[in-house]
Structure formats: C-alpha cells, structure tokens
Amino acid sequence: MSLLIWIIIFSLVGGVLSVIAASVYLLLPDHHRVRFLPHMVSFATGTLLGAAFLGLLPNAMAGQKEADIHLITFTVLIGILVFFLLEKLVLWRHCHIQDCEIHGNDEEHEHHGHSHSYDPGQRSAGLLVLIGDGVHNFVDGILIAAAFITDIHLGVVTALAVAAHEIPQELGDFAILLQSGFSGKKALFYNMLSTVTTVIGAVLAYNSLESAQNVIPYVLAIAAASFIYIAVADLIPGLHKRTAPMESLQQFVLILCGVGMIYLGHIVLE
Numbered sequence: 001m002s003l004l005i006w007i008i009i010f011s012l013v014g015g016v017l018s019v020i021a022a023s024v025y026l027l028l029p030d031h032h033r034v035r036f037l038p039h040m041v042s043f044a045t046g047t048l049l050g051a052a053f054l055g056l057l058p059n060a061m062a063g064q065k066e067a068d069i070h071l072i073t074f075t076v077l078i079g080i081l082v083f084f085l086l087e088k089l090v091l092w093r094h095c096h097i098q099d100c101e102i103h104g105n106d107e108e109h110e111h112h113g114h115s116h117s118y119d120p121g122q123r124s125a126g127l128l129v130l131i132g133d134g135v136h137n138f139v140d141g142i143l144i145a146a147a148f149i150t151d152i153h154l155g156v157v158t159a160l161a162v163a164a165h166e167i168p169q170e171l172g173d174f175a176i177l178l179q180s181g182f183s184g185k186k187a188l189f190y191n192m193l194s195t196v197t198t199v200i201g202a203v204l205a206y207n208s209l210e211s212a213q214n215v216i217p218y219v220l221a222i223a224a225a226s227f228i229y230i231a232v233a234d235l236i237p238g239l240h241k242r243t244a245p246m247e248s249l250q251q252f253v254l255i256l257c258g259v260g261m262i263y264l265g266h267i268v269l270e
Helices: 005-013 013-026 031-061 066-098 120-151 154-178 186-208 209-239 247-270
Strands: 101-103 106-111 114-117
Touching: 005 013, 005 120, 005 154, 005 186, 013 154, 013 186, 031 066, 031 120, 031 154, 031 209, 031 247, 066 120, 066 209, 120 154, 120 186, 120 209, 154 186, 154 209
Parallel strands: none
Antiparallel strands: 101 106, 106 114
16 A cells, blocks of 8 residues: 555545544534533633643644744734634624624624524634634644654654644534534534545645745644634633533533643643
C-alpha cells in the first residue's frame, strides 16, 4: 500500500470516530439531549481553550525566533479582531434578512408577526467554529502527513494521538452547532464536512511539505485566534447566565475536563 493511501486513511481516523460519537449522542432520547447539551457546551469551552493554549500556540511558536514569535502573536490579535468583524457581519446579515428589532439591551427576533428570544452569540458561534475547526483539521492533516513521511510507525502513532484530542474537541464543536440552532442532521453533516479538510491538508503536505511548513505557524495562530474568540466571546457569556452555585461548579469542572482531555492528547502526541 502506497504512503499516500496510509496518510489518507489515518487522517480520517479522528473525524470518523468523532462522527460516530456524535451519532450516538443523536440517538439519545430528547429529554436526555436537552439536559446534556449545556454540559457539552461547558466541555467545548475547555477543549477550545485547551486546543488554543496547549496545542496550537506552543506548536506555532516552537523553534521560532523572537521576531517571528511577535509576528505570530500579532497574527493571533489580528485574527481575533477579524473574527469579531466577521461575527458582526453575520449578525448584521441575519438581522437585515429577518428584520430584527433591538430595544435597549434586549434583542428580539421578529418575523411574520411572531417573536422569540434571539441570542446573537449562539447563532454566529456556529459559523465561526466551522471556520476554526476547518483550519485546525487542515493543520492536523499536515502534521499527520509530516509524521508518515518521516516514518510509517510514527505516522500511525501521531494519527491516533491527534484523534485522542480531536474526538472530544469535535464533540464540543458539535454541541456548539446544536446550540447555534443547527438541526442534529445538519450539525452532523457539517461536522463530517470539516473532517475533509484533514485529508486536504494531508494530501497538500504530502505533495509540497516544505512550502506548507513555512505557513504552518501562522495557520496555527489563526486557528488559535478563532478558538479563543469563540470560547471567550460566545460561549462563556452564555455560561454566566446560569448562576446557581452547583451549576457554576459543574461548568467549571467540565471546562477543566475539556482542557484536561486536550492536555492528555498532546502528552500522547509528544
């Protein structure tokens, strides 16, 4: 079997396993899913922050000169500002089409005479997480291809380690899509679609690894910016709406669990 086939197969491992886990979640009874979704959002917050600060940024800065590190952190800053503008454009487009009416700090979405509560952060987080997830998966594909080119055994271990942190992260992203108003089938479809970028990154890296390596740190920085922005701007404010002491403790523990899962995945990867 050719090296390229090995790379393609193992670049799909994490995505396939995460889709299976998401499918199992969809099979749960509705009342269990409703109760479980807020916990998944808390867990997603931890996985996004863990992936950004424990995986993406350290890898982006590894082996870089001081001037390059400043450029990478500047890229993160620019990325956060760009995602802020992107979210504003998404909200503006949504309100322009649906004729949102804003009264003070309360926002209502009115359409054909019917109104319901409108949470702009949740609605736009779905689009942003798809962008960030696609970039992250693209970089994962590059890393897997680089490992396989070095040694097949190293490639297999690397692919399994990537899957170890990708599964909880993809489940968290799936929860964000559901929270953003996507149906279960649509969320599952887009989750599957985002895994295709892993294969694209792997194939491109296989064909032109040297040129791909030059841009990896900045691609990582953009992915980190998207994850940080989603967690801090969209998810954490939603968590603060639940202020009961026990719920707050559960949120904190689940955030730590998300961070811990990413941390363990990267320990295995190293």
